[in-house]
């Protein structure tokens with residue numbers, strides 16, 4: 615799967631009537647770990663400096679069970695700051711409605727998103743996949759999602775694609791007439807894909823995951839929108855590989871950020 619939207623055959627703003635036909639429809643999200651400085655030893659360093667001052671890595675590795683126990687204790691008793699001395703930068707490509715929810719996470723996150731002012735936005739749009747539950751039942755706070763019928767899936771795909779094409783054609787028409795990108799983009803829908811860099815640390819990621827994923831070990835269940843959960847699940851998989859002890863302690867303690 616490519617993180618790069620469909621390439622245009624025309625100049626950035628030039629009239630290009632074929633682009634709305636070239637529109638790409640995606641059902642998945644992209645999450646790449648761009649760079650990181652994150653390991654369980656970062657947590658141990660930070661925690662032990664308060665009691666033992668500077669220590670060597672060898673010393674930390676001498677007693678793995680003690681290290682595991684210390685991380686678990688910090689998690690359980692919600693001593694959160696030792697989990698902040700690490701960093702993970704993700705490239706994320708997802709629909710705008712996902713970013714709108716994502717950027718509500720203010721603490722311990724840095725964001726940079728592609729610009730709709732400095733470049734033409736590419737026609738890449740979200741359409742739910744066949745496994746996306748389509749129908750909501752019950753009332754807010756106490757509802758569940760169930761599969762849609764084949765007809766509902768067909769209708770959703772068709773109506774979304776038509777609507778996206780129409781919106782993108784309007785965008786192109788304005789650009790071709792010389793209207794600024796920052797004005798013309800107003801007609802584009804929240805199903806349009808955007809991309810961003812998001813940098814966090816393990817503590818802020820745990821807070822995000824506690825709210826934006828569903829998990830059998832979660833002590834406090836959350837009910838996130840499926841598409842942001844898809845992003846969360848991929849970030850979680852990267853993080854689990856980098857910091858297995860911290861990840862294990864997070865799950866063992868009910869997935870509540872310390």
Ligand SMILES: Cc1cc2nc3c(=O)[nH]c(=O)nc-3n(C[C@H](O)[C@H](O)[C@H](O)COP(=O)(O)OP(=O)(O)OC[C@H]3O[C@@H](n4cnc5c(N)ncnc54)[C@H](O)[C@@H]3O)c2cc1C
Nearest residue numbers: 715718719720721722723818821824825826836837838839
């Ligand atoms: C399932 C779900 C449904 C949601 N529905 C809606 C909705 O309908 N409408 C809507 O507007 N939002 C909604 N949200 C967003 C939600 O209200 C939060 O904005 C979002 O989850 C970010 O959480 P946060 O503020 O804890 O995170 P962060 O902004 O990262 O903050 C982390 C923590 O820092 C502390 N903190 C941060 N800022 C302050 C502050 N100003 N004052 C005091 N303490 C602070 C708090 O302890 C907070 O938990 C929803 C979230 C979820 C998970």
